Amino acid sequence: MMMSYILMGMVHDSLTLQGFLDLVPDEAHAEALFLSARWPEGPVCRWCGSVGNARRLPGRKMLFHCRDCGRATSARSGTPMAASHLPVRTWLIAMFLMACSSKGISARQLGFWLGLQYRTAWHLSHRIRQMMASDDPVLRGIVEMDETYVGGGPRTRSAGDATDSSSGRARPKGRGTSKPLLLTAVERGGAVHARRIESHRTDAITPAWRAWVDPAARLITDALPAYRKLGRAHPSHLTVNHSRRAYARTDADSGERVHVNTAESYHALLRRMVVGVHHWVSGKHLDRYAAQAAHAWNHRKRDANTLISLLARPAEPLPFRVLTA
Ligand SMILES: [Zn+2]
Known part of the structure; x- marks a missing residue:
């Protein structure tokens, strides 16, 4: 009460x-x-699943004794x-x-x-x-997807170290830095999701895209080839070509503004968090910092x-x- x-x-x-x-x-x-x-409905027994039929045991451990199966749940x-x-x-x-x-x-x-x-x-x-961290809610309407490198080690490795540690192949410039790569999807006027991905390949991007984005959403991405296949699952897929310095345009057919500035605003928030407060973030912790920034974004009130x-x-x-x- x-x-x-x-x-x-x-x-x-x-x-x-x-x-x-x-x-x-x-x-x-x-x-x-x-x-x-x-x-909210009363104690849930972790063993038999009964709800609201457990008695709290004395002590500070928040242990509950289930009247249905007789076992204790903390x-x-x-x-x-x-x-x-x-x-x-x-x-x-x-x-x-x-x-x-x-x-x-x-x-x-x-x-x-x-x-x-x-x-x-x-x-x-x-x-x-x-x-x-959460994959909820599903993103609808107009959804921007973008990737960025965050924190991590130096921007580029020295020449003698310029290989991909997993494959041993030489890494290309720009997309070949040693920083961890983050994938972001954001609903315009809505929620954001972000997660570390291993590469720019379709198979690295697909699981997150599937978990986050409503198939009925209209997708806007950069010109990364990996998005082409995903885009075919949506009623529309518009791309902005960053390499041609075309950061925003208006689509002639739909009248939609084509850009990924919303995703970039989230990236800016995450960078302020990582650089401003923590100064540095290891790749293995990136998902949790991204979750914190997404939580701040999704609960702006x-x-x-x-x-x-x-x-x-x-x-x-x-x-x-x-x-x-
Ligand atoms: Zn029980």
Whole structure:
């Protein structure tokens, strides 16, 4: 009862940091808020799937005993919070700070604010980024797709190192840098998705395109050959030829503005986040930074719904050893 009242209040008001801290004055309130977002219909047994028929066991671990199958489920299991020793309240405050800052927060800053060691804050921030990753919603209407290189190592390798490490072939200029490659799809006036891809080839782009883009959408891309095949699945596919410095034009038949400037705006947001806050990003972490930038893009209002959607979102645990492997 108390929690539904709190959630209602959060949804309808824009939420300040002070207002948020008032909602979670202690660990009990933080746990209750987390539980109401994760299990709005009541505890879900991870073993038999029964809903709302479990009794909470005493203690801080948020363990629930299922009356149907007799086994115990932790509310943290199946989330990036599994195996974390941090209080739920610390998680929630970190999530609030990260979800509500447009350019992100460095692990050092987060650690300073929350009184955590750097290593702990770094792991925490990556697990929250993991929660931000999502292939929803499906992109409709006019969808721009574009690719870019982000962060990573030097722009080009020295001559003696100018080979593709996987194939051993010499890399071409421009599209042959050692930086990780990011694929972005964005609905004009809508949401964005981005993910690291291994190459510019069709088979590297297809899975993300299939997960993100409604076949009824009208597609706009650059002139990369890989898009030709994908474009045939859409009612229209218009291309802008960057190599000819044609960054925007109006299509004579449809009257549509042909450009990928929206995707480039997202790339600019991601770069501000990576360069401005983190200075550098390793290719193996790029997907999570891209998810954070996409989350900031997709929740520009940054109200309480942002936080609730994060809490309710299923995401895999992310152990420290996996992050550092
Ligand atoms: Zn059960």
